[in-house]
Amino acid sequence: MNWIYEPWPWYVAGPLIGATVPLLLLLGNKKLGISSSLRHMCAAILPANISLFKYDWKKESWNLLFVVGLFIGGYIGGSVLANPNPVAISENTQNYLSSFGIQSNPGLMPNELFNWQTLLSFKGFLLMVVGGFLVGFGTRYARGCTSGHGILGLSALQWPSLVATASFFGGGILFSKFILPYILAL
Amino acid sequence: MKNIQYIVVGIFFGLVLTKGEAISWYRMQEMFRFESFHMFGIFMTAIPTGAILLFLIRKAKLKTLEGEPIEMPIKPYHHGVVIGSLLFGFGWALTGACPGPIYAQIGGGFLVTIATLLSALLGTWCYGYFQKYLPD
Numbered sequence: 001m002n003w004i005y006e007p008w009p010w011y012v013a014g015p016l017i018g019a020t021v022p023l024l025l026l027l028g029n030k031k032l033g034i035s036s037s038l039r040h041m042c043a044a045i046l047p048a049n050i051s052l053f054k055y056d057w058k059k060e061s062w063n064l065l066f067v068v069g070l071f072i073g074g075y076i077g078g079s080v081l082a083n084p085n086p087v088a089i090s091e092n093t094q095n096y097l098s099s100f101g102i103q104s105n106p107g108l109m110p111n112e113l114f115n116w117q118t119l120l121s122f123k124g125f126l127l128m129v130v131g132g133f134l135v136g137f138g139t140r141y142a143r144g145c146t147s148g149h150g151i152l153g154l155s156a157l158q159w160p161s162l163v164a165t166a167s168f169f170g171g172g173i174l175f176s177k178f179i180l181p182y183i184l185a186l
Numbered sequence: 187m188k189n190i191q192y193i194v195v196g197i198f199f200g201l202v203l204t205k206g207e208a209i210s211w212y213r214m215q216e217m218f219r220f221e222s223f224h225m226f227g228i229f230m231t232a233i234p235t236g237a238i239l240l241f242l243i244r245k246a247k248l249k250t251l252e253g254e255p256i257e258m259p260i261k262p263y264h265h266g267v268v269i270g271s272l273l274f275g276f277g278w279a280l281t282g283a284c285p286g287p288i289y290a291q292i293g294g295g296f297l298v299t300i301a302t303l304l305s306a307l308l309g310t311w312c313y314g315y316f317q318k319y320l321p322d
Contacts, residue, residue: 065196
């Protein structure tokens with residue numbers, strides 16, 4: 001029964017991710033898009049008379065239920081069926097990360113970086129708080145994220161989604177190359 | 187309960203993202219450094235799978251379970267697609283998470299990434315607040 005703890009290869013995960021797009025459409029014309037959930041929560045909690053948040057978010061409650069599911073799916077995949085071995089990243093990446101003291105421990109994230117102590121440090125603040133802010137701000141500015149533009153938009157052959165995907169990949173590549181090393185060295 | 191099926195699809199999607207390691211900070215660093223095929227393989231199989239199935243849905247003129255015609259997604263261009271996505275890319279490199287994985291990371295046992303979620307909410311709210319001052 002060890003196989004159920006093993007990670008899934010890309011050729012299993014990829015098609016299943018892609019199949020979610022038509023599945024949601026067939027279930028009820030729902031469009032895969034996860035950054036929208038952040039907008040709905042803002043609209044529900046603190047609309048503050050801001051035009052972006054003035055709409056009936058309850059009509060989009062399916063999206064909030066979907067992210068509740070994501071959380072549960074993450075718990076099943078990452079805790080109940082957790083892979084007991086470190087993520088099998090390439091040796092080059094391992095060497096690069098270990099030059100910053102980041103080891104490949106079991107778990108999907110490095111414990112050295114993502115814990116409550118580091119959250120209060122400048123480094124952890126940048127990684128989680130500033131990083132999270134940019135994800136929320138940027139995806140709403142772009143009206144979509146990896147799911148809405150990268151998977152749904154590209155599946156529907158929408159060229160603006162290709163521009164978005166190239167831009168967020170480009171942003172990630174540039175940031176990892178030129179800025180992240182200074183942050184990891186803190 | 188109405189819409190309960192979307193929780194089930196969400197669980198499925200979260201499980202796939204997690205077991206496929208698409209929520210792993212390690213995998214994102216590896217991807218941005220082009221040091222493995224794993225994440226590229228995921229994108230390069232997910233998108234054609236979605237595209238082919240959407241094509242077949244259109245071709246067969248399938249309807250939703252409730253019998254409505256299926257509306258294909260339209261994503262209009264605006265400059266935020268570039269500016270916003272670049273900013274999001276920076277955040278993706280820092281957190282190792284796009285919005286979906288933020289939820290799955292918390293569920294996967296990294297409770298501290300609740301901080302990432304709260305900041306993402308704040309970021310979304312701030313975009314709403316400043317939207318009228320920003321180029322569209």
